[in-house]
Each structure stands twice: as structure tokens, then as C-alpha cells.
Amino acid sequence: MKPKYYQTLTHVCLAACVCIAIVYSGVFDNIFIEVGYEYYAEIPVHTFPTFLAMPFNSVINLGYLLLGWYWLLKNKKIIGNDEDVRQASYLKDVFASMALLYGPTQWIRIWTQTHHSAVLDQWFTLPIFAWTVVWCRYLEDGWQPWLFFCIECISLASYCLTLLHHLGFDFALAFHILAAVWSAIHLHCQYGDSKSAIYISLALLSCMGFIGLKMGDHWLAQWDFFKDLTGHFWSKICDIMQFHFSFLFLTHFSSPRRCIAEEKNI
Template identity: 75%
Template sequence: MKPDSHRASIHVLLTACFCIATVYTGLFDNVFTEVGYEYYAEVPIQSFPTFLAMPFNSVVNLGYLLLGCYWLLKNKKVTGNDEDVRQASYLKDVFASMALLYGLVQWVRIWTQTHYSAVLDQWFTLPIFAWSVVWGCYVEDGWQPWLFLCIECISLASYGLTLFFHSGYDITLAFHILASLWSAIHIHGEYGDFVSATYIIFALIFCMGFIILKLADHWLAQWCFFKELTGHFWSKICDIMQFHCAFLFLTHFDSRQTCIAEEKNF
């Protein structure tokens, strides 16, 4: 059975359109964002077209597009009835569509260096982490669309903290990361094995790599290895890999029914 990727992609696209429309109302005009080439260690090449002015930080976003395409096209075999297959495929395809959209948004941010693209880059990060929590809820308790919608709406609304606190985005992102980690550890504790533990460990390593390399972008540029392929570039590689580890971890369980069956057999 082929995944219902069109429905998943449409839902992600509609949500993205809502966010874009909201941003263009000017609601987040006063939110702090890092806009300008000075925030990156990679030196822009003036002779290049603007969408490739920072070639490595631009092209690295292809990784998100390739990741999204790979998981959209990957038909993982799921045990159970057709409804289980459809639901699990939908969850995977939403996550993959998010990866595709995120790669495009980040590329536009690098290209245009506008406040609106920076806001969208920040905002779209949150529901991606929240979707890993949604998927975890499915693994544990089955299909609960209203709960899933509620989690995503709360995630999107939480970006409103940026209107009240200078570090509102950092606070909200930290909460999302912790919620995603807690969900993964809880699922692993209930149904996990050595393989799922390995995925969690690697996801944590890549997550820490993403944070450290991004924050240390300018400082690392003093070394030759990080002058062209800068810390920001490598942070995106880590981000793509932690995204991939999340896919591997969550598809490892397939569905709650499969997990319970494996537990009983054990």
C-alpha cells in the first residue's frame, strides 16, 4: 500500500500558508532575529548570484530536501491492518514534508536575509519537534487526531512568547527539544531495545553538535578547517542527521500494536 503522501503534504502546506500569512500581517515585526551576513562566518562571494552568495551555507539545505524526498518515497512495511498502514504512513509523510519545507525556508533565509524569512525559519522549527511528540503519542496510544492537532496548535502558538521576551524563541525551542527527548526516552523505556537506544544516543550527539557548532561559528573560523566549511555549515549537517535519527527511531516501532506484540513475544 502506498503512503498517502499527498494528503500529508497538503496539510503541511496549508499550515505553512497560515504561518506565512500571519507573519506578513506584521505581527512579529518586533521579534529579534539575526539578519545579515555578519552573523555568519562564511564570507559571501560577491560575484555569485544572491541565492548562492554563501555557497556552502546555501547548498547544505539540499540535505533537508534529499532527506524529505527519501522518507516520502520510503514505503516502510508496517504490520497490522490497512488502517494502521495508512496512519503510520501519514505520520511519516508529514514529517518528511516538514523536512522539505524547512530546507526551502532556510535556503530562502540565507538567500534573502530578511526579517520575515528569519521569523519563518524560527517558527517552522517548533512544529517539527512537536511532531516527534505527536508520533510518540501514536506509538503509545494509537490514532488520536484531535490530540495531535492540539499539540501542533499549542506548538505554533508558543512562538507568541517571542512577542514578550527577547529570548522567547530560545526558551520555547529548549522546551520543544526537552519535550521531544522526554517522549523518546519514555517510548524507549516502554517498548525499546538496543537499536532504539542507539538512535537516541546518536540523535543527542547530533543535537549537541548542532547547538555547539552553530553558536561557535565565528570562533571556529580561526582554524583553517572551519574557514570554508564553517561551524554553521557543519551544524546543519548535524541537524539533518538528528532529523534522520528521529525518523529511524520512530519508524523502528511502526505502531503501538507492533510494539505490544513484540513485548508479549519477548
């Protein structure tokens, strides 16, 4: 019998295939997106194979694969009936599968520097943040698959803002980040403890590091410390840590989910 996470991987891969088909149909061919080595502070090593032309920005994507596999194979003891366990495990496994998919997607963008790969790299970012919202909704209000499906569909559709304005993706990403942060803070304020406070604080610090270091990639390169291991590289370290602390925060609430629901009904 195949492990249950195979079903989760299949769901994530099917959604990714739909996105790939849409991108290669040419829908987003005319949007502006940064393509080319000049947009990165790391200097390409032309003697290396093209898939390692920017070695540090390329290899760091292995971190997403390691993180994804770690959480996909991690079986956290969840208190509750079989349905509670199945639902909580599914949410965790989808998030882990997203990390697994995101690493190679970013690597392909760094490697090929094509418009299509850059679009997919941007687009896949949005449902990852949206899944944090989905997970928080589950922890507060229980299993609502159609609501979760609608949240993810709206998240994917929001990338169409890029067709309306050259800053469309930035607006969509900012909204996703704010929605994820608000959902997590609301969950913590309602049912959190000192441990969840540590996890959410570290996740938020990692998120700020991810944004700040990526935006300051070229500016930071004036200092020796950021010449080889550039701001973009360190932003990916922060992104991986953001993923990890989000897992820790959300799985921290998975066990008492039924208790939370009971508390709300008192």
C-alpha cells in the same frame, strides 16, 4: 490516482501558508531577530548570484530536500491492519514533508536576509520538534488526532513568546527539544531494544552537535578547518542527521505499535 503523500504535503503546506500569512500581516515585525551576513562566519562571495552568496550554507539545504524525498517515497513494511498502516504512514509522511519545506525556507533566509524569512525559519523549527512528541504519543497510546492537532497548535502558538521577550524563541525551542528528547527516551525505556538504543544515541549526538556547532559558529572560525565549512554549515549536517536518525528510531517502533498497545492492556 495520486500517491497518498500528496494529501500529507497538502496538510503541511496549508499550515505553512497560515504561518506565512500571519508573518506578512506584520504580527512579528517588531521582534528582534538576527538578519545580515555578519551573523554568519562564512564570508559572502559577492561575485556569486545572491542566492549563492554564502555557497556552503546555501547548498547544504539541498540535504533537507533529499532527506525529505527519501523518506516520503520510502514505504516501510508495517505489520497491522489497513488503519495501522495508514496512520503510521501519515506520521512518517508529515515528518518528511516538514523536512522538504524546511530546506527551502532556510535557503530563502540565507539568500534574502529579510526579517520575514528569518521569522519563518525560526517558527517552522518548533512544529518539527513537536511532531516527534506527536509520533511518540501515537506509538504509546494510539491514534488521537485531536490531541496531535492541539500539540501542534500549542507548538505554533509558543512562538508568540518572542513578542514578550527577546529570548522568547530560545525558551520555546529549548522546551521543544527537551519535550522531544524526553518523549523519545520514555518510549525507548518502555519498549526499546539495542537497535533503538543506537538510533536514539545517534539522534541525541546529532542534536548536541546541531546546537553546539551553530552557537559556536564565529568562535570556531578561528581554526582553518571551520573557515570555509563553518560551524553553521556543520550544524546543518548534524540537523539533517538528527532528522534521519529520528526517522529510523520512530519507524523502528511503527511495526510493533499494535503489539505495544496489546502489551499495555495485559
